[in-house]
Amino acid sequence: MQGTAPGEPLPRRDESAVVASLQAGDRDVFRSLVEELNPGLTRMARRYVPEALAAEIVQETWMAVVTSIGGFEQRSALKTWIYRIMLNKVRTLAKREAKVVPFTSVGPSGDAHRPAVDADRLVHPDFGHGYWPEAPPRWDMLPAERLESREIAASIRSAIAALPEAQREVLTLRDVEGWTGPEVCEILGISAVNQRVLLHRGRTTLRAMLEEELR
Amino acid sequence: MSEDDTFFIDNELRIACADAVELVTEFLDDALSPEDRANFEIHLSLCEGCQAFLDQINRTITLTSESKTTTVDVLPDNFDALLDALDSATSKPETGD
Ligand SMILES: [Zn+2]
Numbered sequence: 001m002q003g004t005a006p007g008e009p010l011p012r013r014d015e016s017a018v019v020a021s022l023q024a025g026d027r028d029v030f031r032s033l034v035e036e037l038n039p040g041l042t043r044m045a046r047r048y049v050p051e052a053l054a055a056e057i058v059q060e061t062w063m064a065v066v067t068s069i070g071g072f073e074q075r076s077a078l079k080t081w082i083y084r085i086m087l088n089k090v091r092t093l094a095k096r097e098a099k100v101v102p103f104t105s106v107g108p109s110g111d112a113h114r115p116a117v118d119a120d121r122l123v124h125p126d127f128g129h130g131y132w133p134e135a136p137p138r139w140d141m142l143p144a145e146r147l148e149s150r151e152i153a154a155s156i157r158s159a160i161a162a163l164p165e166a167q168r169e170v171l172t173l174r175d176v177e178g179w180t181g182p183e184v185c186e187i188l189g190i191s192a193v194n195q196r197v198l199l200h201r202g203r204t205t206l207r208a209m210l211e212e213e214l215r
Numbered sequence: 216m217s218e219d220d221t222f223f224i225d226n227e228l229r230i231a232c233a234d235a236v237e238l239v240t241e242f243l244d245d246a247l248s249p250e251d252r253a254n255f256e257i258h259l260s261l262c263e264g265c266q267a268f269l270d271q272i273n274r275t276i277t278l279t280s281e282s283k284t285t286t287v288d289v290l291p292d293n294f295d296a297l298l299d300a301l302d303s304a305t306s307k308p309e310t311g312d
Contacts, residue, residue: 022301022305023305024305025301025302025304025305025306027298027301030297030298030301031290034289034290034291034294034297035289035290038287038288038289038290038291039287039288039289042287042288043283043284043287046284055288055291055292058291059291059292059293059297062291062293062297063293063296063297063300066297066300066301066304067300067304069304069305070304070305115233115236115237116236116237116239117232117233117236117268119233122231122232122233129233130231130232130233130234131228131231131232131233131264132232132262132263132264132265132268134264135263135264135266135267136264136267136268136271137267138267138270139270139271139274140270140274147274147278148278148281152278152282153278153281153282154282156278156279156282157282157284160279160282171279175276175279175280176279176280176282176283177283178280181244181246192246196240196241196244196246199240200237200239200240200241203239203240203272203275203276203279204236204272206275206279207268207271207272207275210271210274210275210278211271
């Protein structure tokens, strides 16, 4: 883990040497690139399609990288370029497969304006609407075995799968894969404000789910 | 802004909890305007509910990153084919000018 605050752009690595090596067919450089990005690409692809299809998409993505690296002009980061290739493929496929993939259409839709906390939770006896009547439960009192259990991890994964697509994409890149805000905006082609709104909706949905689960 | 803000304008909490909980992600990204940030921080320092909420969100973020599945291959199955393709895609044609 690096000590960089989320949302702060990472100092962009100078990738020209890496790109030049790839363009010259350097197998070792290619292998380290694949080792670095393949797990994240695969996890991301699995958010759209079942595992077997995701593996195929990622293989096709790498093939496209190999055959078009010669024309890559570094207008974006290498990682961004590769993720975009994968996302274009997987989104097209997910749309086509939408009828057989159960989770793509599940989940609350059109909830962009849903508040972070249900309005009826925020009614204080004296202050009225908009104020906590009592603090929500403290999770720091819970034993670590409870909080870090497999059940909780599994619940989080299915809650992510049930998020509306745009929220799922942003939340996966930011909070699962650890990308910065600017990186996510670049790869998904969305504004910083939109990125934060989607992330906030996703996070607050997961928080509400965990609160139920941990009560 | 919630409808009761006008009633509690100038209260020492600065903003309603309903507004504070919407600012958390921007706060964590350090993306609030100086004014919003000041209001949020003052509210937070006085409000146990929002402190607990912020703690829950931070824990949600940590747990989300820990939920990452690790059963993913480092190399794709077609890696050898990729290496071959890399060779042929990048082999420089003999330039005889
Ligand atoms: Zn509050």
